[in-house]
Amino acid sequence: MSESLVTTVSAGWAVLAAIILGGLAFFAVALEAALSARAHGASGGWVAPVARTARLLRQRRRTTVAADTLLWRIGGAGLLVGAFAMVAVIPLGRWTLADLDVGVVWFNAVDVMVWALVWLAGWGANSTHSLVGGYRFLAHGLAYELPLMFALVAPAIAAGSLRVGEVAAAQEGLWFVVWMPVAFLVYLIGVTGFSVWGPFAPALSADIAGGVLSELSGVDRLVFLAGRYALLAAGAAFAVPLFLGGGAGPVLPGWAWSLVKTVAVLTVLVWLRRKLPMLRPDRFMEIGWMILLPAAVLQDLVVSLIVVGKG
Amino acid sequence: MLVTIVFWVLAVVAVAAGVAVFVVDSMARATYALALSFIAVGVQILLLQQSYLGVITILMMVMEMAVMAVYMVMFMGMNPALMPMDMTHGKKTAIGASSGVFGMLAAGALLIPWPERRGAPPEDLTHAIGLEIMGEKMLVMVVVGAVLVATIVSGVVLAAHRTRYDRFGDDLRRRPADDPQPGGVGR
Structure with missing residues (x-):
């Protein structure tokens, strides 16, 4: 393999990565709250998440009869851990925490973990509504995961590498988003899917009393909700080296461009949430397997043909 | 040294989680104990520096166990899957068959003349x-x-x-x- 294109920094920098991820997640929550306030004709809203966090931190933990506490806590806290595990392979400009030779597969493995975690969070409470929520998420997962996997394949084929740094470097001159827009779109749908967010939130929706969230309270609820936004932020950040040219851009240094692009993707995702309806798991199965999956496979075929054609 | 310690810790976790599958009384715990066992094996493969195989093993096994959670409710009639239940049945046959297979595989692993490595791993x-x-x-x-x-x-x-x-x-x-x-x- 050729010389590594990104510099691996020491593990101590993980703290900075965690702070950046936390900041991005907070930005997403605050933006969501501000848009929500505006939609209701109120102003501000940017500080609402702080107030909500403070309230959840003070709230007493609710307990349920015969709860499977071990699995419940694993499911609740796991999303946040998973988001950090994703960020470990995302280069910030020139630097990365872990330059794995299979970084793209690593990201995919972590997003599959979310299946288990959300279901466990639904199972642990020993409550009907939360278990129904867990199964709703699995049904969504079956629908979005395969298209997402094939969408991740496209940039890897084009770059001829599963190393995230090399995928980013392969886009010099022409970003992958330009000639694989379908894969990019499917990828973004997958990101909202594994964040249990926006159109993919029926697992947590009000018609089943909050679903997976129904029995989560206090700090457990806070960690679960933070985990969702952290996953959304990590997904947006991973789109940058995968489709948007990594840290490439004029004037500003690479790390700044990585952050600017991440914030841009995150803003679009949060803004789109108000424009899209919730997707029923059984209906979305049809969209996922009859439209998105063939579209993503065709995209892979086109990318492969172009790569072969160029030699 | 470090690799040896990690190897033995993972080996113990893999076997202990495998045993837990049959000891616990809940379908969910049995399912995810099995997932943990597979994850430990996946990390063992990472220790062999087979990153792709290791990560893909973890990916597939976690996904499989999550799907198994769907099946366990779908196919288990009146949902005993949601209640505490014994994870074993047909005990005598199962214990006989599994100790036989374990003995055979362990004997094979110990007795076989392992070949020397020829050549170097590809880059x-x-x-x-x-x-x-x-x-x-x-x-x-x-x-x-x-x-x-x-x-x-x-x-x-x-x-x-x-x-x-x-x-x-x-x-x-x-x-x-x-x-x-x-x-x-x-x-």
Whole structure:
């Protein structure tokens, strides 16, 4: 393999990565709250998440009869851990925490973990509504995961590498988003899917009393909700080296461009949430397997043909 | 040294989690104990510096266990899967068969004259695995893939008590299909 294109920094920098991820997640929550306030004709809203966090931190933990506490806590806290595990392979400009030779597969493995975690969070409470929520998420997962996997394949084929740094470097001159827009779109749908967010939130929706969230309270609820936004932020950040040219851009240094692009993707995702309806798991199965999956496979075929054609 | 410690910790975790599958009294715990056991094995593969195989093992096994959680409720009648239950049945046969297999595999691992390593590992292991699977053995893989899909489809067809005539009518022309439950694809 050729010389590594990104510099691996020491593990101590993980703290900075965690702070950046936390900041991005907070930005997403605050933006969501501000848009929500505006939609209701109120102003501000940017500080609402702080107030909500403070309230959840003070709230007493609710307990349920015969709860499977071990699995419940694993499911609740796991999303946040998973988001950090994703960020470990995302280069910030020139630097990365872990330059794995299979970084793209690593990201995919972590997003599959979310299946288990959300279901466990639904199972642990020993409550009907939360278990129904867990199964709703699995049904969504079956629908979005395969298209997402094939969408991740496209940039890897084009770059001829599963190393995230090399995928980013392969886009010099022409970003992958330009000639694989379908894969990019499917990828973004997958990101909202594994964040249990926006159109993919029926697992947590009000018609089943909050679903997976129904029995989560206090700090457990806070960690679960933070985990969702952290996953959304990590997904947006991973789109940058995968489709948007990594840290490439004029004037500003690479790390700044990585952050600017991440914030841009995150803003679009949060803004789109108000424009899209919730997707029923059984209906979305049809969209996922009859439209998105063939579209993503065709995209892979086109990318492969172009790569072969160029030699 | 560090690798040895990690190896033994993972080995103990893998075996202990495997035992836990049969000891715990909840379907969910048994399922995810099995997932933990597989994850430990996946990390063991990472120790062999087979990053792709290791990560993909973890990915597949976690996904499989999550899907198993769907099946366990779907196929277990009145949902005993949601209640505490014994994870073992047919104990004597099962214990006999599993100790026999374990003894055989362990004896094989200890007694076989392990070959010396010849040559060096290729620089890009993932690439080498890809060539190995997709190069000369492409035909085998293509056939195996088709056979696997056919097996899954025929298994589901045999398990489902409703046929296409129930769904589409005697002349197979009824659209949409008459299904007791919504969902599914291709309608």
